[in-house]
Structure formats: structure tokens, C-alpha cells
Amino acid sequence: MKTIAVIGAGPAGIEAASVMARQGCKVDLYEKQEEPLCNIRDKALLFPNFEKADTIAEALLQKLRHENISLISGHEVQQLERNKGKESSWTVDGRQYDAVILASGYTPFDAHRKEELGYGIYAGVHTSLDMERMLREGRIVNSIGDKPRRVVFLQCVGSRDEKTGNHYCSKLCCVTAVKQAIEVSKMLPDTEVYIFYMDLRMWGQHFEELYRSAQEVYGVKFVRGRISEAAGTYDGRVQIKAEDTLLGLPLRITTDLLVLMVGMEASDGTRKLSQMCGICGEYGFVQSSDPHLNDNSTLAPNLLAAGACKRPMTLTDAINDGRSAACEILCSYSLPLVFNS
Amino acid sequence: MFDIFVLPFCAGVVALLAVSLMKYIRWINSFSKRQQITIRRNILSIKILPAIWEMFRECLLHWRITQRNLLLGYMHRSLAFGWFLLIVVGFVQALMACPGGHPFYAAIFFNYFEPRSERIVEFAHSQQIATLMDVLLLYVLSGLFLAMLKKVWSKPLGMKRTTKHNLTDRIAKFSLWCIFPLRLLAEGATSSIYGNGGFLVRWVGTVIAAIGLDSAEIEYLLWVLYSLALGTFFTLMPFTRYMHIFTEVFLIYFRKNGVIEGNKPSGYTKFELSACSRCGICIDHCPVNRELGISNTQGVYLLQTIRNKDLWHRAEQIAANCMVCDRCQVECPVGIDLATIRRQVRSEAHTAIDKPVGYNYLERVHPFNAIGRIAYFGGCMSHLTPGITSAMEQIFKAAGQPYWYMDKEQSICCGRPLLQQGLVKQAEVLRRKNRDMITRSGATMLVTSCPICYQSFVKEYQLSIKVMHHTEYIDMLLRSGKLKVKAGSERIAYHDPCELGRGCGIYQAPRDVLGSVGTLLKTKEERANSLCCGYNLGNISISTDQQQLVRDAALGNLLAPNPDTIATACPMCKRSFARANAIPVKDIAEIVADSLVQD
Numbered sequence: 045m046k047t048i049a050v051i052g053a054g055p056a057g058i059e060a061a062s063v064m065a066r067q068g069c070k071v072d073l074y075e076k077q078e079e080p081l082c083n084i085r086d087k088a089l090l091f092p093n094f095e096k097a098d099t100i101a102e103a104l105l106q107k108l109r110h111e112n113i114s115l116i117s118g119h120e121v122q123q124l125e126r127n128k129g130k131e132s133s134w135t136v137d138g139r140q141y142d143a144v145i146l147a148s149g150y151t152p153f154d155a156h157r158k159e160e161l162g163y164g165i166y167a168g169v170h171t172s173l174d175m176e177r178m179l180r181e182g183r184i185v186n187s188i189g190d191k192p193r194r195v196v197f198l199q200c201v202g203s204r205d206e207k208t209g210n211h212y213c214s215k216l217c218c219v220t221a222v223k224q225a226i227e228v229s230k231m232l233p234d235t236e237v238y239i240f241y242m243d244l245r246m247w248g249q250h251f252e253e254l255y256r257s258a259q260e261v262y263g264v265k266f267v268r269g270r271i272s273e274a275a276g277t278y279d280g281r282v283q284i285k286a287e288d289t290l291l292g293l294p295l296r297i298t299t300d301l302l303v304l305m306v307g308m309e310a311s312d313g314t315r316k317l318s319q320m321c322g323i324c325g326e327y328g329f330v331q332s333s334d335p336h337l338n339d340n341s342t343l344a345p346n347l348l349a350a351g352a353c354k355r356p357m358t359l360t361d362a363i364n365d366g367r368s369a370a371c372e373i374l375c376s377y378s379l380p381l382v383f384n385s
Numbered sequence: 386m387f388d389i390f391v392l393p394f395c396a397g398v399v400a401l402l403a404v405s406l407m408k409y410i411r412w413i414n415s416f417s418k419r420q421q422i423t424i425r426r427n428i429l430s431i432k433i434l435p436a437i438w439e440m441f442r443e444c445l446l447h448w449r450i451t452q453r454n455l456l457l458g459y460m461h462r463s464l465a466f467g468w469f470l471l472i473v474v475g476f477v478q479a480l481m482a483c484p485g486g487h488p489f490y491a492a493i494f495f496n497y498f499e500p501r502s503e504r505i506v507e508f509a510h511s512q513q514i515a516t517l518m519d520v521l522l523l524y525v526l527s528g529l530f531l532a533m534l535k536k537v538w539s540k541p542l543g544m545k546r547t548t549k550h551n552l553t554d555r556i557a558k559f560s561l562w563c564i565f566p567l568r569l570l571a572e573g574a575t576s577s578i579y580g581n582g583g584f585l586v587r588w589v590g591t592v593i594a595a596i597g598l599d600s601a602e603i604e605y606l607l608w609v610l611y612s613l614a615l616g617t618f619f620t621l622m623p624f625t626r627y628m629h630i631f632t633e634v635f636l637i638y639f640r641k642n643g644v645i646e647g648n649k650p651s652g653y654t655k656f657e658l659s660a661c662s663r664c665g666i667c668i669d670h671c672p673v674n675r676e677l678g679i680s681n682t683q684g685v686y687l688l689q690t691i692r693n694k695d696l697w698h699r700a701e702q703i704a705a706n707c708m709v710c711d712r713c714q715v716e717c718p719v720g721i722d723l724a725t726i727r728r729q730v731r732s733e734a735h736t737a738i739d740k741p742v743g744y745n746y747l748e749r750v751h752p753f754n755a756i757g758r759i760a761y762f763g764g765c766m767s768h769l770t771p772g773i774t775s776a777m778e779q780i781f782k783a784a785g786q787p788y789w790y791m792d793k794e795q796s797i798c799c800g801r802p803l804l805q806q807g808l809v810k811q812a813e814v815l816r817r818k819n820r821d822m823i824t825r826s827g828a829t830m831l832v833t834s835c836p837i838c839y840q841s842f843v844k845e846y847q848l849s850i851k852v853m854h855h856t857e858y859i860d861m862l863l864r865s866g867k868l869k870v871k872a873g874s875e876r877i878a879y880h881d882p883c884e885l886g887r888g889c890g891i892y893q894a895p896r897d898v899l900g901s902v903g904t905l906l907k908t909k910e911e912r913a914n915s916l917c918c919g920y921n922l923g924n925i926s927i928s929t930d931q932q933q934l935v936r937d938a939a940l941g942n943l944l945a946p947n948p949d950t951i952a953t954a955c956p957m958c959k960r961s962f963a964r965a966n967a968i969p970v971k972d973i974a975e976i977v978a979d980s981l982v983q984d
Contacts, residue, residue: 157966159769159770159771159772159959159963160768160769162771166771207929272769274771275793
């Protein structure tokens with residue numbers, strides 16, 4: 045029986061573990077946090093179909109209930125190295141495995157690093173994660189606990205930003221902002237909602253429709269331009285300076301809430317482990333051996349990568365990528381692929 | 386006492402004197418009115434004494450270079466001071482040997498004429514003086530040896546990169562390098578015929594005889610070559626870097642007299658351009674070279690290209706590619722005001738766009754009655770680091786100091802970023818408005834959080850009230866007991882912002898403040914040697930990635946002693962380091978605000 049280690053119990057890790065377990069591998073699933081799926085559990089509804097995040101989380105957890113999977117949670121992997129003597133197998137914190145799938149995921153960009161936007165300084169400034177929490181609780185309030193009259197979303201905080209060194213696009217903030225804007229409008233129909241963007245990348249299925257309905261049905265106002273700075277006002281609101289680049293005019297508006305759509309960065313675990321094994325690519329993400337043909341394998345033999353530890357990825361893509369990594373391993377061992385009815 | 390071979394030397398001397406004199410007169414004439422008045426007023430003042438001392442110390446002894454590197458200092462000193470003494474002692478020798486007077490070249494070609502001319506007589510201590518002359522020649526030759534070594538292997542002389550010289554400079558250098566060996570050989574040849582000269586010359590004479598050369602045949606040729614080398618060098622001197630030899634003397638005199646250069650180049654800048662010896666010390670320390678490997682934009686090349694009018698477009702490019710960290714100015718052994726010259730070039734390049742238009746919004750900003758209060762000027766950059774301004778507001782309140790946050794709502798730039806780009810007129814519009822606002826507010830003091838604004842207020846505003854950077858202000862509050870902080874165990878590495886440290890000389894106040902709230906760590910490159918944070922408004926030629934490389938070098942220096950926090954006193958430095966996301970980066974104001982003790 046082959047033994048496989050999966051590092052990270054997020055959607056990619058769980059899906060990979062589940063597929064391999066069902067095909068007869070023994071899987072140890074390592075998770076740093078006490079509970080799996082932390083990055084799904086803090087979300088309310090998911091784009092593009094407003095499905096409850098908890099439903100997806102439950103379904104994924106269901107897949108974990110298999111005799112071949114042992115979940116080792118609350119354990120941060122410290123050592124990941126090749127076995128001495130048998131170079132194609134791996135040791136994870138002293139235990140030996142035939143193969144390892146790295147699914148250590150992403151971390152949200154720390155908005156404190158964009159000090160000019162006032163996160164952590166002005167009470168009205170939040171990140172998209174804070175907004176998600178408010179949506180989960182069903183209670184959106186301004187800094188003094190009142191119903192906000194205006195909410196402004198700002199795209200590309202920590203992505204596509206030369207100054208923070210993150211040149212890449214985080215892919216899912218555009219649609220997330222549209223989704224959150226619609227949710228805010230649904231919950232507070234009298235509140236004005238703005239989205240400041242550089243350009244909107246509505247690349248996925250139903251994304252464009254969502255964007256259109258945000259404008260036509262919910263009256264969300266889209267302004268092309270980045271916000272250069274935020275300042276607190278005496279009544280606890282936030283004044284922002286921006287430029288409307290379509291009109292070519294400087295803009296100064298006051299808002300109750302400023303929501304920063306933070307991008308995705310390689311998580312500390314991803315950085316640490318990929319550097320340890322020499323598979324670290326750009327921006328601390330894992331480098332796969334080929335972007336088209338071998339996107340799960342890495343330069344290290346029998347060490348595969350899945351999910352957002354490679355690049356920003358949506359939930360759907362991460363699940364698919366976990367499954368794909370599992371298939372890669374099963375094929376290399378020629379284990380029979382059994383199709384459950 | 387004449388021979389035709391002295392003519393090249395004489396012609397060289399005449400050319401040198403004529404050209405230099407012409408240049409100097411022209412430059413002095415193009416001094417601005419104010420500079421001329423300053424010079425006239427101080428021409429015979431007591432200031433001349435420190436000037437003479439500095440001329441001796443820097444032009445002859447090269448003291449500043451010696452402090453950087455002993456060997457490099459020795460090289461420069463032996464060539465300058467050694468040659469100077471060779472000339473002085475040579476003249477004394479000629480004076481003593483010719484009681485009836487002598488032509489001026491006699492001292493230079495003394496050994497040739499000594500056995501031949503009947504006007505030269507035997508004099509007391511002649512042998513000792515000949516020995517002394519040989520010792521001096523040896524001294525110069527040792528420096529020459531080091532100069533040659535530096536050309537091929539500059540590391541022992543403390544230099545990684547040396548200057549790439551242009552063709553005329555190289556020819557002049559070649560002729561200079563030939564002068565002393567040729568003199569030694571010519572004197573040696575004469576000595577092997579007539580037996581005159583000191584120990585070295587005699588030894589060279591015996592060597593020439595020993596290897597079978599006919600001294601009588603080569604002697605004349607050597608003297609001709611020696612004279613030619615001198616003549617070539619002197620003729621080229623006013624057109625090459627060697628013009629610095631005399632010009633530095635004038636520059637020191639003017640500087641000590643209190644002459645200040647303005648935004649338009651005057652004769653003073655001409656003196657500075659020629660006072661640069663193109664030693665290249667500025668190259669190694671420039672962050673653009675150190676971190677980015679761009680080694681053709683340093684001060685030495687800026688001055689070199691400005692002197693050559695055909696290369697003006699290149700001078701503009703060079704002036705633009707500079708972090709304005711002023712490190713070169715600290716390193717420059719001649720003390721040339723490179724920042725001002727750079728600004729002049731930028732100003733010249735931006736003449737077309739330097740128009741005070743688009744500032745109508747200033748009319749809508751109104752002065753405030755702040756009598757008896759402190760005016761607080763955050764500055765544009767502090768608006769992008771609101772942590773600093775909110776910490777300052779907290780400190781004003783804790784110390785019970787009434788204040789007026791003058792640029793909270795409608796902020797006007799201090800003008801310095803424009804000035805750094807050479808937009809002199811635009812900067813003046815902003816300064817006028819700010820000056821007016823501050824004067825009419827009745828505020829008692831101005832405190833600013835941004836070292837760029839601080840330097841501007843101190844040097845360009847001529848305000849009648851006291852101006853303080855917040856580090857000084859907090860230091861003052863702590864000393865007077867108006868502000869109380871608790872000492873913690875935080876290990877802090879402090880970054881000296883260039884505008885505050887090298888720009889305004891404030892090094893101690895921030896250290897005293899930090900020392901009272903935590904443990905201040907020493908870093909390798911600090912105070913005047915502080916590295917550029919990479920995030921500067923001054924340079925618009927390099928990319929963000931390149932800025933980050935410069936930043937990483939400074940960050941490495943700060944992280945070396947393993948601190949808990951990086952402290953700085955400039956919003957730009959803070960932003961730059963904070964973006965690297967290594968460890969917490971805080972402004973001094975924030976660190977103090979965090980450890981305030983409320984009564």
C-alpha cells in the first residue's frame with residue numbers, strides 16, 4: 045500500500061486526499077490550524093451562484109471521512125526532505141512517504157502594508173475578509189454602529205501593484221467585490237455602493253452577468269481609478285482621494301466604509317516548504333515543472349503541488365487541481381482507477 | 386644659462402598661466418552680485434586663516450582622503466605635497482647656487498646646468514640639499530607607483546571602481562606619469578658624466594653606465610623628453626582634470642568666505658566643476674552603482690559631462706538618474722556641492738515646463754488664527770503614512786501643547802520635491818503661499834514630520850519662527866518632562882533618513898529619543914554613512930524593481946543586528962521598508978506614542 049502525505053487541508057488538499065484514499069492509498073493529511081478549511085469557513089456566500097460557503101465546506105469534510113485518511117491537524121510541518129538512500133521517497137517530520145502533495149495554499153495580503161489606505165488606523169477601513177465576516181453575521185455597520193450611507197470597495201490592494209512587489213493579478217478579487225457589492229445592496233438598499241477599479245476582469249463563467257446585474261439591478265457605481273490615500277474625518281468616516289481616470293478628474297469623497305479587496309500571497313508555509321525543497325518560484329509561490337503539460341509535478345521527484353500554493357486560484361480551480369494531482373500520483377503507480385457509480 | 390630644450394617647458398608654463406588666468410578672470414566676473422559682495426566684504430577678514438589652513442590640509446596633505454584610506458591618502462599626498470616641496474626646495478637650491486639671479490627654469494633643470502654654467506657656484510650644504518631633492522623625488526615616485534598600481538589593482542587603495550577618463554585626461558595623465566621617471570633618468574645620465582646629484586641620481590648614473598649605455602649620447606635626449614613631458618602637461622592642464630590643482634585653492638577660499646551658489650550656475654559652479662580631480666571616490670559609495678551596477682552616472686561624470694558642452698544631453702540624463710541621497714557629497718574630498726549642481730542641470734532641462742501655472746487652488750486655502758499654538762505640518766508623504774500623523778496628534782495632546790494641524794484638510798506641498806526636479810519657479814509659488822499662511826497664523830513654532838519639508842523650511846523659507854523636525858521636538862518634550870515614556874526592552878535599529886541626517890545634520894536627537902524607550906542597536910552604516918532607502922522622489926530614471934534593490938541593501942544593514950523593530954524618522958523611508966514586509970517598521974513618533982505614560 046502506497047503512503048502519501050498531503051500538506052494542507054484546504055479544498056485542494058482534501059480533494060487530493062479523498063481521491064487517493066478511495067483508490068487505495070494511505071493518506072496522512074497535515075493541517076497547521078486546529079480545523080481544516082479555514083479559508084472557506086470565514087466566507088458567507090460564494091460567487092457566482094451565491095451558494096453558502098458552509099455547504100461546500102460540509103461536502104468537502106464529508107469526503108475526509110474515509111478509513112485511509114488520517115487528519116493530523118494543529119501540526120505545522122517543519123521538515124520536508126528526500127529520504128537518504130531512497131531519493132524518490134520523502135520524509136515529513138520523521139515519517140516516510142512514497143509521495144507528497146504540497147497544498148499549503150495562500151495567505152491574504154496584509155493591508156497594513158498599504159498604510160496610505162489607513163487600515164488599522166481608521167475604524168471605517170476594512171478588508172474584503174472583514175466584509176465577508178460582516179456579511180456572515182448579517183450586520184454591516186459603520187464605525188459608530190450605524191447603518192452605513194455609503195460603502196466603497198477598492199480593487200487591487202496588494203495585487204498588480206509594483207510598489208508592494210506583487211506584479212500579478214489575484215484573479216478573484218474583481219468578482220468578489222461585485223458579489224459583496226450585490227450582497228450589501230440587497231441587505232441595505234438605501235446605501236450607495238461604489239467600486240474603484242483599474243479594469244474589471246470578469247473572466248469566469250457567469251462573472252460578466254454578475255457584473256452587469258450589479259450595475260443594472262443593484263445600481264452599484266463603478267469608478268475607474270485607484271485610491272491614493274484615505275484620511276479619517278472628525279465623525280469617524282473616511283475621506284478618500286482618488287482620480288476618475290475616465291473623466292480625468294481628481295475625486296474626493298467621504299464614505300462610511302472603505303473595503304480593501306486584498307490580494308493573495310503565498311502563505312508562510314508555502315514559502316518555507318518550497319524553499320526547503322528548491323521548488324520556490326516567483327513571489328514565493330511553488331513553481332510547477334510545466335504550466336501546460338505538468339502543472340502538478342515539480343522539479344523534485346514525487347513532490348507534487350496543488351491549489352493556491354502555485355498561484356492565486358478560485359475554489360473550483362483548487363478542487364480540480366487537487367484531484368488532478370491525485371490522478372498524477374495514481375497514474376505513476378498504475379493503481380486501478382475505479383469509477384464509483 | 387640657456388639651452389633650446391627648455392623651450393617646451395617654458396611654452397607650457399606660459400600657456401598654463403595665460404589660459405588659467407583668463408578662465409579665472411572670466412569665472413570671477415560671472416559671479417552673481419550677491420556673491421561678489423560677499424567676496425569683497427570678506428576679502429581680508431579673519432576667515433582667510435581657516436581658509437589657508439584648509440588649503441594646506443586638503444590641497445597638499447589630502448587629509449579627508451587619508452581618513453578614508455591611508456594608502457590612497459599617501460598616494461595623493463606624495464604626488465601633491467611631494468611635487469610642491471620638490472619645486473620649493475628646487476627654487477631654494479637655485480637661489481643659493483646663483484647669487485647673481487637665475488632664469489626661472491633653472492630650478493627645474495638645475496642638474497643639467499649645474500656642471501655647465503659658470504653662474505652656478507658652490508654653496509654651503511649643497512650636498513645635503515641635493516640629497517633632500519632625491520628624497521623628495523623618491524617620495525613622488527612612490528606615489529606614482531601607487532597610482533599605477535591603482536590603475537590595475539585598486540582594491541588595496543580602498544577603491545572598487547575607478548574613473549573612466551576621457552582622451553585628453555589620459556594624455557595629460559600619461560605626460561604627468563612620464564615627468565618624474567624622465568627627470569630621474571635625465572639627472573642620472575648627467576650624473577654619470579659629471580658626478581653631480583644626490584644618492585639616488587648617482588646610483589641611477591652608475592646603473593646607466595653599468596648597462597653599457599652611452600650617457601653622453603642619451604643625456605640630451607632625456608632632458609628634451611623631460612621638458613616635453615612638462616610642456617605637454619602644463620599646456621593640457623587647463624583643459625583637463627588637472628585644473629583642479631589650482632582651482633581647489635580658489636574654491637576653498639570662496640567657500641570659506643561664505644559664497645553660496647544659487648539655482649542658476651554662476652562662476653562659482655565653474656570653479657567647482659574644475660576643482661573636481663575626478664578621483665572617482667564618489668562612484669563606490671553611490672547606491673545607483675553599489676546596488677544597480679550603473680557606474681556612469683556619479684558626481685564625477687556629471688561634472689565631466691557638464692564641462693564638455695557637446696555632452697549636455699548626457700549631463701541631463703546623468704542628473705536625472707540620482708537618488709538625491711547626498712552620499713557622494715559626504716564622500717567628496719573636495720567638498721563640491723553636487724546636489725546644487727545636479728539641481729541646476731535639472732532646472733536647465735525643465736525650463737520649458739517650469740511655469741507657475743495651475744496653482745489657482747491656492748487662492749481657496751485660507752490662513753488660520755493659530756496665535757500661541759504650534760503649527761504642525763505633516764507633509765504630503767505623511768498623509769500617505771497616517772500612522773505618523775495620528776501618533777503626532779496623540780503626542781501633542783499628551784504633552785498638552787495646543788497645535789494647529791495646518792495641512793490636514795487642504796495640504797500644500799512644501800515645494801522641495803519640485804525644487805529637486807529643478808522646477809524652481811513652481812516651487813517658489815508654493816513656498817510663498819505656505820510662508821504667508823504660517824506668518825499670518827501667528828503660530829509660535831513649526832513642527833514637521835517629514836525631513837524633506839523640514840529641510841525646505843529650514844533652508845529655503847527664511848521663517849521668523851523656530852522650525853523643528855518632530856524628532857527634535859519629541860526630544861525636547863522628553864527632556865523638559867512634558868512627555869513621559871516608559872522604557873521597554875524593544876531592540877530597535879534606527880535608519881538615518883538622508884534628508885534629516887546628511888541634509889540637516891540631525892543624528893543625535895532621534896537616537897536620544899529611541900534610547901529612552903528601548904535598546905538602540907548599532908548598525909554598520911549609520912549617521913553620515915547611512916544608506917539610501919531606495920524610495921526617493923529624486924530619481925525618475927530607475928524602475929520600482931531597481932528601487933527595491935537599493936532598499937534591500939539598506940534593509941540588510943538594518944536587519945544585521947537582529948532588531949525587533951526598524952525605526953526611522955521619514956515617511957518615505959518608512960513606506961519603503963514597510964513594503965519589504967520583513968519586520969515591523971515604525972516612525973519614532975509612533976514608537977513614542979505607543980509607550981506614552983499618562984499622568
